[in-house]
Amino acid sequence: MAAALLAGYLMGSLPFAFWFAALQGKAWSGREPLWRLGPVPAGLVLLLDFAKGVFAVALGEFLARDYTGGLAAGAAAAFAHALSPWLGLRCAGSLLAPLGVLFAVDPRLLLLAGLPAGVLLLAGRKAHPALLAFALALPLAALLLGGGQAHLLFALALSLALLWPPR
Numbered sequence: 387m388a389a390a391l392l393a394g395y396l397m398g399s400l401p402f403a404f405w406f407a408a409l410q411g412k413a414w415s416g417r418e419p420l421w422r423l424g425p426v427p428a429g430l431v432l433l434l435d436f437a438k439g440v441f442a443v444a445l446g447e448f449l450a451r452d453y454t455g456g457l458a459a460g461a462a463a464a465f466a467h468a469l470s471p472w473l474g475l476r477c478a479g480s481l482l483a484p485l486g487v488l489f490a491v492d493p494r495l496l497l498l499a500g501l502p503a504g505v506l507l508l509a510g511r512k513a514h515p516a517l518l519a520f521a522l523a524l525p526l527a528a529l530l531l532g533g534g535q536a537h538l539l540f541a542l543a544l545s546l547a548l549l550w551p552p553r
Contacts, residue, residue, distance in 0.1 A: 390446035390455035391462045397442040398463025398483055401472045402434040432482055439463055439486025457540040460487035464547035481517070484548055488524075491540065498527035499541075521545040 403420060406427040407413065420428045439460065446459020467483035488496040503520035507513065528541035 387450050387455055387458060390450040390459040393445045393449055394442040394459025394462035395466040397438050397445065397459070398466030399470045399472055400434075400438055401470050402438075403431045404470075404473060406431055435467075435482035436486040436489075439467075439483040439488075440490040442483075443487055443490035454536050457491060457536055460491055461540055461543035461547065463487055464544050468547050468550065481548065484544060487544065492531065492533065492537075494531055495524070495527050495533075495537075495541070498530065499523040517548060521548045524548075 403423065406423050410423065410427070412423070420431060422428075423431065442463035443456040443460040446462075447453055447456035449455055450458070464484040464487055485496065488499075499520055500523075502523050503516040506519050507516035510516075522545070524545045525538060525541040528537045531537070533540075
């Protein structure tokens with residue numbers, strides 16, 4: 387399990403936007419719009435951030451030889467994305483790595499928790515209330531889907547990673 391946690395953390399810590407910005411000679415704090423990098427690098431960053439969440443779960447399951455290793459690695463990847471050691475423990479910016487983690491663990495969990503967030507986002511066009519709704523709905527969705535204690539703990543950890551540090 388320790389290997390799964392470490393692998394998930396290392397996978398989630400990779401700051402692709404920072405590296406693409408550095409290749410272009412630009413500074414990157416994670417707060418700028420991603421499209422500032424250009425359409426192709428921005429698209430690659432989106433794809434890579436989502437993929438690192440998916441791969442963290444797969445690698446965790448492989449290393450632990452159990453689905454709980456994937457849950458642990460996914461939660462660790464979400465925390466590492468939020469507090470990247472490459473960026474001095476600052477947030478990498480996007481939510482795609484945690485969304486990739488959720489997609490890999492259970493796409494139904496992503497859809498069910500995303501419904502209230504989507505409604506709020508469409509109604510108010512503000513990201514922070516939608517993020518809060520998503521983070522609060524995530525543990526409830528895990529309970530509704532009946533994933534058990536491991537899924538509930540995973541959902542709580544992922545909610546914490548989404549809300550802290552403040553984005």
